[in-house]
Amino acid sequence: MKANNLKKRIPLILLVALLCFLIVCPLVMIFAKAVITDGRFDFLSAWQTLKADQNLEMIGNSLLLGMLVVLVSTIIAAPLAYLFSRTRFAHYHFFDIIFMIPFMTPPYIASMGWILFMQKRGLLQQFIPAMAGSENCFFSLGGLVLVMSLHVFPFMLTMLKNAMLNIPSSLEESGAVFGASFVRRLRKIFLPLISGNYAIGALLVFVKTIAEYGTPATLGKRFGFEVFTTEIHRYATIAPIQFGKSATLASVLIGICLVMWMLQNYITTRKSYNLVSGKGSRFAEINLPLSVKALAWIYIAVVLLLAIGIPYFSIISTSLIKLRGYGFAVGNFTFQHYIDLFTANIKGVSALKNSVFLAVVSASICAVLGTVLVLVIRSSKSKLKKVVEAIGLLPEMLPSIVLVIGIMLFWNQIYNVLPLYNTLGILVLTYVVLFLPYTIQYVTSSFTQISDSLMAAGQVFGGSPFYIFRRITMPLILKGVATGWMMTFIIAFRELVTASLIAPPNTLVVSTYIMREFEQGSVSIGMAMAVLCVLLTTTALLILNRFIDRQKG
Amino acid sequence: MEIRLKAVEKSFNRKKVIQSTTLSMVNGGLTTLLGPSGCGKTTLLRMIAGLETPDAGEIYFDDRCVFSKEKRTNLPPEKRGLGFVFQDFALWPHMNVFENVAFGLRAAKHTDSLEQKVKDALHAVQLDDFVDHYPHQLSGGQQQRVAFARAIVIEPKCILFDEPLSALDALLREEMRTELRELITRLEITAVFVTHDQTEAMSMSDAIAVLSAGAVEQYGTPEEIYSTPKTEFVAKFVGSSNWIDKTHMFRPERASLEPMANAISFDAEVSSVQFLGSAYQLRLIYGDQSWSIPFSNKMSVGTKVTIYINQNDLIEVKETR
Numbered sequence: 001m002k003a004n005n006l007k008k009r010i011p012l013i014l015l016v017a018l019l020c021f022l023i024v025c026p027l028v029m030i031f032a033k034a035v036i037t038d039g040r041f042d043f044l045s046a047w048q049t050l051k052a053d054q055n056l057e058m059i060g061n062s063l064l065l066g067m068l069v070v071l072v073s074t075i076i077a078a079p080l081a082y083l084f085s086r087t088r089f090a091h092y093h094f095f096d097i098i099f100m101i102p103f104m105t106p107p108y109i110a111s112m113g114w115i116l117f118m119q120k121r122g123l124l125q126q127f128i129p130a131m132a133g134s135e136n137c138f139f140s141l142g143g144l145v146l147v148m149s150l151h152v153f154p155f156m157l158t159m160l161k162n163a164m165l166n167i168p169s170s171l172e173e174s175g176a177v178f179g180a181s182f183v184r185r186l187r188k189i190f191l192p193l194i195s196g197n198y199a200i201g202a203l204l205v206f207v208k209t210i211a212e213y214g215t216p217a218t219l220g221k222r223f224g225f226e227v228f229t230t231e232i233h234r235y236a237t238i239a240p241i242q243f244g245k246s247a248t249l250a251s252v253l254i255g256i257c258l259v260m261w262m263l264q265n266y267i268t269t270r271k272s273y274n275l276v277s278g279k280g281s282r283f284a285e286i287n288l289p290l291s292v293k294a295l296a297w298i299y300i301a302v303v304l305l306l307a308i309g310i311p312y313f314s315i316i317s318t319s320l321i322k323l324r325g326y327g328f329a330v331g332n333f334t335f336q337h338y339i340d341l342f343t344a345n346i347k348g349v350s351a352l353k354n355s356v357f358l359a360v361v362s363a364s365i366c367a368v369l370g371t372v373l374v375l376v377i378r379s380s381k382s383k384l385k386k387v388v389e390a391i392g393l394l395p396e397m398l399p400s401i402v403l404v405i406g407i408m409l410f411w412n413q414i415y416n417v418l419p420l421y422n423t424l425g426i427l428v429l430t431y432v433v434l435f436l437p438y439t440i441q442y443v444t445s446s447f448t449q450i451s452d453s454l455m456a457a458g459q460v461f462g463g464s465p466f467y468i469f470r471r472i473t474m475p476l477i478l479k480g481v482a483t484g485w486m487m488t489f490i491i492a493f494r495e496l497v498t499a500s501l502i503a504p505p506n507t508l509v510v511s512t513y514i515m516r517e518f519e520q521g522s523v524s525i526g527m528a529m530a531v532l533c534v535l536l537t538t539t540a541l542l543i544l545n546r547f548i549d550r551q552k553g
Numbered sequence: 554m555e556i557r558l559k560a561v562e563k564s565f566n567r568k569k570v571i572q573s574t575t576l577s578m579v580n581g582g583l584t585t586l587l588g589p590s591g592c593g594k595t596t597l598l599r600m601i602a603g604l605e606t607p608d609a610g611e612i613y614f615d616d617r618c619v620f621s622k623e624k625r626t627n628l629p630p631e632k633r634g635l636g637f638v639f640q641d642f643a644l645w646p647h648m649n650v651f652e653n654v655a656f657g658l659r660a661a662k663h664t665d666s667l668e669q670k671v672k673d674a675l676h677a678v679q680l681d682d683f684v685d686h687y688p689h690q691l692s693g694g695q696q697q698r699v700a701f702a703r704a705i706v707i708e709p710k711c712i713l714f715d716e717p718l719s720a721l722d723a724l725l726r727e728e729m730r731t732e733l734r735e736l737i738t739r740l741e742i743t744a745v746f747v748t749h750d751q752t753e754a755m756s757m758s759d760a761i762a763v764l765s766a767g768a769v770e771q772y773g774t775p776e777e778i779y780s781t782p783k784t785e786f787v788a789k790f791v792g793s794s795n796w797i798d799k800t801h802m803f804r805p806e807r808a809s810l811e812p813m814a815n816a817i818s819f820d821a822e823v824s825s826v827q828f829l830g831s832a833y834q835l836r837l838i839y840g841d842q843s844w845s846i847p848f849s850n851k852m853s854v855g856t857k858v859t860i861y862i863n864q865n866d867l868i869e870v871k872e873t874r
Contacts, residue, residue, distance in 0.1 A: 456602075456604050
């Protein structure tokens with residue numbers, strides 16, 4: 001009996017070992033690097049790194065940026081959430097898709113769009129020469145906060161909207177029946193009920209913001225605004241390279257994120273209300289007066305203009321303009337940059353090839369590994385399975401730059417044993433580590449939609465375990481696996497921070513190619529690549545949606 | 554097929570959900586496991602199917618041992634050859650009706666004349682025209698019939714039903730009750746039926762096992778269970794009961810307001826009257842007990858009445874521990 005038990009646990013133990021090697025070791029390496037110098041514990045140098053004025057200022061910058069982005073994205077999202085949950089606008093489902101566009105746009109690309117639009121002699125000043133000088137306003141903390149908020153607000157919108165949808169109208173109506181005015185109902189019923197969910201959304205936005213690298217690296221850099229991610233990146237890439245300092249800052253960033261997650265967990269368990277009551281909930285639609293309706297439309301239009309219109313207009317037009325100095329004039333448009341992208345030199349083509357290769361390979365590995373992981377977890381009764389799941393999901397909770405630094409340090413250390421560092425292999429490995437949580441989550445959620453009795457029925461009606469897996473389990477979770485694959489493909493295809501940190505020398509991927517052309521090459525060719533990148537990933541997303549819709553049948 | 558349980562036990566997380574249970578189910582008839590939720594009836598059924606493993610005891614299908622703790626026998630569900638109708642029907646959403654029904658035959662590689670067998674099964678449940686439909690395109694009653702067709706197509710010696718009617722609305726439930734019973738009789742199948750609905754149990758079963766807290770309280774025909782309940786629990790759970798003291802009760806329809814021979818009489822007072830259409834229901838106060846009995850005429854509250862009950866209709870039960 002005991003030997004049998006051990007045999008059953010072997011897959012689980014193997015998984016724990018693999019995940020520890022891939023995820024835990026690099027993280028431990030960061031802490032070790034931060035406090036060990038020349039083989040001795042040395043907390044002093046870590047302390048001195050933190051105490052340095054420039055780093056203190058940077059930490060202040062990061063936290064301030066996080067808070068301001070939470071504030072501004074709330075201001076943008078709150079009215080929209082109300083419109084999309086309580087009024088006629090809730091029926092316009094196409095908004096759900098449109099408002100996901102800013103979130104799905106790689107932040108570094110949107111940020112470049114804004115820079116091209118607002119910079120000195122940029123697109124705005126070409127159209128309205130009187131706006132000269134506006135660039136000083138934009139290249140500031142305010143501009144950075146705006147651009148980052150415009151990227152992240154759809155997330156806040158979804159959180160708030162779902163929170164509001166969870167409040168049955170009867171709760172407000174009963175407030176009205178018992179004599180509370182609109183404002184009082186808002187203050188005493190509505191706001192308290194969504195406050196828990198809002199706090200969770202705010203914490204997530206905060207973590208996302210301080211973990212973000214793309215926007216600070218493009219826009220923040222222009223006016224010397226340093227944050228955690230850019231400083232970690234700088235210490236790890238620019239001579240004199242100081243991995244110790246990089247690791248110290250990464251440790252602090254991990255600490256901050258962990259505190260945020262604990263806070264989030266606390267709020268979820270203590271402060272959120274269970275309002276999904278099924279049968280009884282019913283929604284009364286609020287009829288807006290015509291004037292308010294018009295205002296709502298204008299508000300939506302302005303938000304969309306800022307979040308989608310301006311960045312995409314800038315990127316697309318820049319990719320099509322012949323000579324940027326001449327601006328918008330008949331005859332100054334060309335597709336030459338797109339042709340150059342493929343013909344001028346092999347760099348563009350090889351970057352595309354690399355990205356496609358990396359995305360396909362890492363998405364496939366994630367799909368297999370993640371699915372196996374979920375299957376093993378589900379079939380196991382051991383307590384170890386919680387550990388496996390937690391480690392598997394860990395990469396999603398931490399800023400990717402932190403994990404990437406850990407992987408750099410760890411794989412440098414074991415280079416003599418496993419010479420993976422400085423090859424495309426290390427990129428594949430890092431992508432797999434970073435994006436494994438997507439597959440785990442999608443497959444797990446497709447399992448939760450399958451009643452256990454479907455498998456039990458397969459057993460009773462004579463299916464062997466393999467037959468059940470082939471005929472029932474696999475077809476039913478296929479959608480989850482495919483969604484996970486596609487999401488990993490999309491995100492890996494455009495991933496910036498990993499590639500910019502540990503791509504082997506002279507190996508470019510789409511994101512680093514765009515960065516390089518934007519900073520020191522042909523901006524137009526860079527933007528042509530950006531357009532191509534967005535087109536490709538959007539097409540992939542549309543195919544995915546199509547696929548899911550068809551599955552629903 | 555006769556199903557025999559011998560001293561079967563089961564615990565979940567150290568909590569005993571099935572006390573040592575010995576039970577043998579009628580060959581060719583319909584046996585119902587009846588009890589409130591959490592009494593262990595579904596666990597018992599799943600142990601017969603092999604979906605749960607008992608902690609102790611033995612299970613026999615006729616002379617074939619499918620589970621025995623001592624002999625270390627445990628036939629997996631796919632080898633037991635039973636039909637099973639699940640509470641939520643458990644139709645595979647990605648297969649059409651035909652494939653759902655054909656699953657058992659394909660899994661066992663019984664593919665000769667597969668099409669004919671599936672069509673026959675669907676014909677038996679009057680779903681001939683729904684071969685190509687997917688489960689979500691069917692109504693609750695139709696899904697229920699597919700689940701039943703899937704169970705009969707493999708020609709099992711026994712079909713297990715786990716509250717198969719509870720997912721249907723009241724009207725459909727009554728219709729399907731009759732239909733299922735007719736099919737089971739016609740196809741001469743042994744059936745084990747789990748339900749918490751005593752009306753359902755009484756109207757369909759050849760034998761009923763009343764369960765409470767993981768133990769069989771009483772096992773017998775529906776008539777026996779109703780007219781001679783052995784314990785307080787059975788008396789209260791099946792039918793309605795008027796209690797004289799802790800161990801004596803009578804069924805409401807046995808009471809009479811007319812004096813009769815060999816009867817015991819009780820003086821009571823009317824506390825409320827309800828009109829039910831076919832009769833009036835009187836609520837009476839007798840000592841500290843409250844009774845309800847049907848009566849053909851209206852009576853005003855406060856009327857003193859005398860109730861007569863035939864000596865034989867007075868039922869003595871064991872007090873529930």
